[in-house]
């Protein structure tokens with residue numbers, strides 16, 4: 513088991529990368545998007561990845577989630593080394609052990625809310641755990657909308673469906689990439705509160721990329737990237753403290 517010793521307790525790591533390097537392109541045009549990042553995302557916690565534009569946040573998330581491969585170094589989901597998996601096994605791992613929430617809600621317009629939530633499980637040929645899905649529907653507050661189609665929902669409600677879908681298969685970790693990018697601040701706040709509640713109520717793990725200090729403040733911990741490197745971690749963040757930390761990245765003019 514992957515375990516990180518912390519003071520007085522042992523924290524399991526739901527996902528981690530070790531010495532992660534990602535280079536896009538070759539020669540003069542090569543970009544070193546990740547430059548030797550080692551970071552673990554503790555199980556049962558909500559972690560935000562922050563950093564200036566181009567610092568490597570999305571690249572880190574994509575490589576940690578098995579959506580993209582590292583140039584060198586290793587990425588693990590639990591104890592599984594993603595580098596050791598062929599395409600088929602990687603696809604199965606993403607399907608069975610990882611959930612995703614994207615900025616665009618990516619719901620199927622012709623399906624109802626209930627059908628969208630269970631779609632990945634239905635495609636996998638399972639049906640999932642009905643009790644778990646039932647409790648998720650309450651956590652996301654969509655019980656009275658189950659027969660609606662996405663077009664009949666607000667943006668915030670659609671993202672709540674996407675959150676329920678991401679957790680439906682009881683994944684080890686849910687990766688969220690700017691999940692509030694398409695929402696007004698009130699709906700965004702609701703979705704972030706929901707991600708936090710789901711982590712606390714279910715003991716699942718969320719890793720979220722954001723550039724918004726207010727969004728990051730919903731997380732238990734923030735990790736900061738700059739120029740493809742991990743430069744800081746902050747426990748119990750507040751929007752003001754995150755903003756102050758981000759200001760330190762700005763180049764004085």
Ligand SMILES: Nc1ncnc2c1ncn2[C@@H]1O[C@H](COP(=O)(O)OP(=O)(O)OP(=O)(O)O)[C@@H](O)[C@H]1O
Nearest residue numbers: 536537543545564565566567568569570571572723
């Ligand atoms: N497919 C790609 N091909 C070439 N370069 C890329 C590619 N994807 C990302 N990059 C480069 O890698 C670096 C890191 O990009 P990444 O998208 O991970 O940063 P980010 O912190 O998520 O940025 P943002 O906040 O603007 O979304 C940037 O310099 C970017 O231009």
